[in-house]
Amino acid sequence: MTISQLVEESGAQMRIFDLGRRITKISKKDFADFEQLGKAYPTPYLKHAWVAVLSWNPKKAGQHNIWFLKLPLDEQNILQPGPRDAFLQHWLRVVADPDKEHGEAPCSFKPDQNRMAYFHAVSLMTLGQPTTQYYATARAYLSGDLGWENWQQLGLQGLAEVVARISEDNNEKLLAQAIGQMPAVPRNVLLGYLENSQPGHELTVAINDCLSTVVAAGPQAADLAAFARALSNSVNEQQRQLLLQAILAHPVSKSVEVLAAIGSRCWHDLEGELLKAYLECLAVNEQGDNAFMALVADLMTLAGMRERILTVFRSPERSEALSSAIGKLMNLVSASTGSVQ
Template sequence: MTIGQLVEKSGAQIRIFDLGRRIEKVSKKDFADFEQLAKPYPVPYLKHAWVGVLSWNPKQAGQHNIWFLKLPLDEQNFLQPGPRDAFLEHWLRVVADPDKEHGEAPCSFKPDQNRMAYFHSIALMTLGQPTTQYYSTSRAYLSGDLGWDNWQQLGLQGLAEVVARLGQDNNEALLSGAIGKMPEVPRNVLLGYLENAQPGHDLTVAVNDCLSQVVAAGPGAGDLAAFARALSRSVNIQQRQLLLQAILAHPVSRSVEVLAALGSRCWQDLSGERLLAYLEVLADNEESDKGQGAQVFCALVADLMTLPGMREQILQAFRNPQRSDKLSAAIGELMSLVNAADHTVQ
């Protein structure tokens, strides 16, 4: 039995979301094929499939279940069925004896507050439920009515709901007008939520203009990481690729936080010269100053290689005759670790 079959057997509807690199829907067919070992997980992250499973029964209004599961993957990103089966057995015991304490379910995890807020926003929309009271407060703030410095009263939930409903209530225009006026803390939270959406042309331009202001004032690593995440799914591909190039050219891009954001969120634009530029900065990351740069390089490259199509592109970049000596040295460190691991397995 699979998770999908268990839910459908109960008469409930199901919706699957990936929560690894960003929050986005996974089709029922793709997830069913994944569970049946017919295809690998489409967006692996740290050797796992991080999923949010939302189920509800149309005949039982107001009743729904949410599971957050971290399912282990093998080297080809296929499901390792044992842990999933342990979760199903746990859930069947809960159903059979709901009054008994069964402990924490296998494979379960708790998303951080920001992800939880955005997932809740998506769940409300999926279930056809109204927004929370925080939605109107956040919209009032973003319109400038409350004063830009009065952001402490805002809840994460309200900002998440505004981004989740970009296509409603003129929210995209509202964000376009607000993003350049907001203080750093709420702005970066908002930018983080945008990684889950698809900003249109006007909002993309507004975010880029705001980035220009931030760069002129001297950005921190958290700023550049937030902007990179915000436009990683923008419909304006050319603009987001120019943003990526600008971030890589900035000295702060050596930060592990920035490099991790670029690798985990912007991989779709990491190809050709942009990929080589990313690898060059990654090989010279800030931890290199402490003698630990190779660990960061190996970890982020290994994660990138698990994504569909990225392994071949990375290996091609490794063979580029224009690569620097520093990148060549980092590649050598990576190959040494791979060879050592292969020798240990043998």
């Protein structure tokens, strides 16, 4: 039995979401194929598929279940079925004896506060439920009506709902007008939510202008990481890549926080010269060889990235620092596998 089959047999409907690199929908067919070991997971993160399964029974209004699951993958990003099966057995025991304490389910995880807020916002939309009371407060703040310094009263939930409903209530224009006015803390939270959306041209230009101002003032690593995340799914590919180049050219880009944000969210853009610039920064990152190896290893699990990275590794134009980091990585791989392809 699979998760898909269990939900179907219960008479419920479901939606599946990827919670690894960003929060996106997964089609039921793709998830069913993945569970049947017929398809690799397209966006693995740290060798796992991080998924949320939202299910509800149309005959039982107002009731729904959410499972947050961290499913282990093999070297080809195919599901390792054992842990998934252990989760199913746990759930069947819960259904059979709901009054008994069964402990924590295998493969379960708890998303951080920001991801939980955004997933809740998406769930409300999926279930056809209204926004929370925080939505109106967030919109009032973004309109400037509450004063830009009065952000402490904002709930994460309200900002998440505005971004989740970016195509409603003129929200994209509202965000474009607000982004350059906001203090760093709420702005960076908002930028983080935007990785799950697709900022249009007007909002992307506003993010670009705001980034220029922040860079001129001397950014912190958290600032550049937040901007990289916000731009990762924007509609203007060429502008997005130019902005990523600008971020990588800044001294703060040596921070692992910045490099991890780019590697985990902007992997689609990492090829050619932009990938080379990224790896050059990663080779001299502030945390050294371990961070280089971990971030490169994670990137290599994504479709097509291994070939791109190896092309840069073979480049005669790579720096001495990158050559040294590559040598240490290859030695580690050679020691663990006996060969390097």
